[in-house]
Amino acid sequence: MSHSPDPPGTRQAQKLRTRQALMSASLELLEQQSLSSLGLREVTRAVGISPAGFYRHFCGIPDLGVALVEETLGSLRALTAAILAETGDTERRIARTVELIARHVAEQPAYFRFLVRERTGGVAPVRRAIATQLDLFSEELTEVLAAETELRGWQPEDLRMLAGMYVDQMVMTAAALLEAGPDATEETARITRATRRRLRLINVGSAHWLDEGQPSSA
């Protein structure tokens, strides 16, 4: 029997699979607690490997946390890319943006919950990793905004400020939606409505920023 001697790369593939299992199991456990209280044994038990096996993949829970940040990045990238691809008039873009946030949060609640919770959590390296990523998105958004015709003539620092407000608004909306839970349709509607209103206010503010927003005119 010329059975192929197991597909090549079986070794490394299996290792990756276990690593992935550790991460997604952690993500599940983290829905009800925070990273600083997550136990190493708790994770390995959920995956079905021995505690010692954990160290073949991570040198500790904080390390796993940082890895989770990087994985979570995927969800965030997909969301922001979808938002930035949005076209149409302002009101339509606001509606679609909020819609997109709500859908992504509903589809991948664990990722967003992790980000929102550990952004201010008790594990410094994870906090830093999340902050770095959000800053990165903010910078990307700044560049996109710089190309916007409505924002012609804006100072770079003002553009950064505006981008930061959008990013923070996204995070806060995600946090509120998660807190409401998946079945609270009425509360969810309330949150998305409030977010649309906020984005509208920010847009009105930017429309008149150059008229009276700069302190130099004082």
Place this chain on the structure above:
Amino acid sequence: MSHSPDPPGTRQAQKLRTRQALMSASLELLEQQSLSSLGLREVTRAVGISPAGFYRHFCGIPDLGVALVEETLGSLRALTAAILAETGDTERRIARTVELIARHVAEQPAYFRFLVRERTGGVAPVRRAIATQLDLFSEELTEVLAAETELRGWQPEDLRMLAGMYVDQMVMTAAALLEAGPDATEETARITRATRRRLRLINVGSAHWLDEGQPSSA
């Protein structure tokens, strides 16, 4: 010796003092971790009482957390009262508001760190308690805004939205200042500058809200 038989109420006073010690010790320990990983023994050890003694004051760590929320309220009340008492033109009020936030956070970092961290932390009752309090502040602020002459003619829901933005902006600023640390004067200046800019944008937005902010005009 007609020594007074100890001031009356010694018993209750001592109990209160121990309770207070438990709470402030917890607050200190929480600067480096989150509530869901805070150990009961860890707290009693810091205070110098036996683990069993803890139960004379709280029925568990989550209970202590909720009590901490109520205590923390004092700091928040002082801050918001100071902000609301501010007068003068818009730009001056913005500057003073941000100044006040920075000072309060610098003077009572532990309280604000606790609020910011546990607002999205892993302990549901504490999360709810903080959300309730922040909602309360938001409502109070809504009523104050309703009396503002510049906001005459605003819909109640729009006022609530604006108040919510201010509150969230406060929380986010506090979070950023805490993350920077007390000695990062340059970073602190950067943060306060950015916050002033944001508040300015919100103000410009509200100044033109009635002109074009309402979706009914579409």
Place this chain on the structure above:
DNA sequence: GTAGTCAGTGAACAGTCGTACGCTGAAACC
């Protein structure tokens, strides 16, 4: 085919954890 690599094991380590029990001694009460 044979030697080497290495993901995962299983046992043991010294701690820590939350909780329960009955006790003590001082404050509070009548």
Place this chain on the structure above:
DNA sequence: GGTTTCAGCGTACGACTGTTCACTGACTAC
């Protein structure tokens, strides 16, 4: 005065924690 109350103690319990070590056995490379 005597009696009651009760904050805090000491001890003990079983369960759980992170980390280490030498090990096995399936995969890989030559």
